[in-house]
Amino acid sequence: MSDALVVIKNLSNTYRTRAYGVFGRELMQPVLDHITLEIGRGEIFGLVGESGCGKTSLGNSILGLIAYEGDIIIDGLRQNRRGRLSRSKALARKVQAVFQDPGAALNPAKTIRWLLEEPLRIHGIGTKQERIARVDAMLHRIGLDPGYKTRRVYELSGGQKQRVCIGCALMLEPQFIVADEAVSSLDVSVGAQILNLFQELHQSLGLGMLFISHNLQVVYYMCHRIxxxxxxxxxxxxxxxxxxxxxxxxxxxxxxxxxxxxxxxxxxxxxxxxxxxxxxxxxxxxxxxxxxxxxxxxxxxxxxxxxxxxxxxxxxxxxxxxxxxxxxxxxxxxxxxxx
Ligand SMILES: Nc1ncnc2c1ncn2[C@@H]1O[C@H](COP(=O)(O)OP(=O)(O)OP(=O)(O)O)[C@@H](O)[C@H]1O
Ligand SMILES: [Mg+2]
Known part of the structure; x- marks a missing residue:
């Protein structure tokens, strides 16, 4: 594929674990085995497989959250392979994540406005007024009433929390999102609304996606390639x-x-x-x-x-x-x- 946004070359990944608690013998557990893959700009790529096969490990490698061997190049930028804390701000603006459990991904002590504004604050984007205007625009985009911005996480339903997670991921206008089981914890109708939101964002923003799911029908509905x-x-x-x-x-x-x-x-x-x-x-x-x-x-x-x-x-x-x-x-x- 000539216009690849994410290029993965020979990606392998091994976890260090211990057989019996902290005093056990150290074991090396290989997880990803020389994966080579290209995902195009604006492409939704579905990843399926049974539990424990390494889907999240692949997503986390792309996100730069874990160490790996091989190369991951995102929009021409090579990611640092040491993982943890190595992710540059430039890469963070290109690739964002939406995880399975929206409740666990959001700080319960903060208001929705604070959560949506946080990525802009971290990256030093805009004045306070500009950031608030962008938060309002994002609330509209993710289908939440402006009144929700003063609410806290516990005052939202699961589907609304996932919308906020998607909003947080989109605040930096990334080109690619790793959606790891993003609708698995939601009931069928709310899950369908979130899938439609993903489709809409893909069409309006040209957003590319690694869409990880157990549900093959959902992956077929959502993705260009599997x-x-x-x-x-x-x-x-x-x-x-x-x-x-x-x-x-x-x-x-x-x-x-x-x-x-x-x-x-x-x-x-x-x-x-x-x-x-x-x-x-x-x-x-x-x-x-x-x-x-x-x-x-x-x-x-x-x-x-x-x-x-x-x-x-x-x-x-x-x-x-x-x-x-x-x-x-x-x-x-x-x-x-x-x-
Ligand atoms: N931090 C870790 N340390 C050690 N082993 C790990 C770690 N994270 C994952 N593993 C192991 O790596 C393997 C792959 O895990 P991974 O989470 O990538 O699977 P998955 O395909 O996402 O599974 P699921 O569909 O259940 O989410 C599993 O055997 C798991 O036990
Ligand atoms: Mg997983």
Whole structure:
């Protein structure tokens, strides 16, 4: 992609933990495994995968909140890899975050006006009057009545709190937002309002987004492209349409429809879910794969493009597609059965 805003090259990330409390042996827990990805300007990129596969770790790496190996370049600026407190103000103005729990993200002691004004104060933007005018404009943009600015966080509903979080993230006019499970804690109708707000902001401001979610239908509705993550690796990457309606990787097919048994296989899905460490050898999904072959435990497959020539890329990391065989028409998937 030529006009990429976020370029991720060979991103790996390892957490240091201890086996038994503070006196236990130190363990290195690898989480992200050489991720290479580009997200375009104004693109909404969806990231899905089961709990613990590393989605938040990828988002936090982009936000510069954790240390990592590899490179992350945002709008031409290379991020400092040491993580924590290394984030420059220039990068903070380009990339902001909206997290799952809006209550935990907002200071309960402060008024909504103070919270919305805070990013401008930190970055020394505008006079007091200008900042207040921008807070009023933001309240309008996020669909909150001006009267809310004197309220405190406990006086708002969950959906209103999330709107304030989105407002805080937008105050610096970023080009990109990491939305990590931003609607998961909200009920369906309020969640839908927040999704519509994201869509509206994307259309009016050209806002790009890393949209992390467990809900594949929401990701399909929101995103231009979808990346499917398993054990810290991207195992499938393509347009929302391609991944949702023509999933190729056995894991994506199971994720889309756990009851779906891939064609030609009557072996049920077996094996342990993500146990924290990714495999060092072979395909990471081999223990659970209903379509595994004899050599899948030995050879680690790379990402190959399976889209017919002339169509948008659709990449899959699976031995079944290693020769780059183009997909033959729509694949038989749970999606098609369900639609
Ligand atoms: N600060 C940390 N220290 C040690 N291990 C961590 C830390 N943060 C996350 N992990 C581990 O890294 C792995 C990936 O975590 P991450 O939060 O990125 O997953 P996730 O895909 O966002 O999961 P979920 O969908 O449940 O939010 C997990 O096994 C988790 O236990
Ligand atoms: Mg997470």
């Amino acid at each position: 990346g499917v993550m398993y054990k810290g690796q991207i195992v499938e990457l393509g347009t929302a349409q391609g991944v949702y309606f023509h999933p190729a990787h056995p894991y994506t097919r199971i994720l889309l429809d756990p009851a779906c048994e891939p064609a030609g296989s009557d072996t049920p899905v077996q094996g342990p879910p993500w146990a924290g460490l990714y495999r060092q050898e072979g395909c990471g999904f081999v223990e659970r794969c209903p379509r595994k072959r004899a050599d899948c435990g030995k050879n680690a497959p790379g990402l190959v493009n399976i889209a017919p020539s002339g169509e948008a890329p659709h990449q899959v990391r699976c031995a079944l597609f290693q020769d780059g065989i183009p997909m033959q028409g729509p694949s038989k998937s749970g999606r098609e059965l369900a639609v």
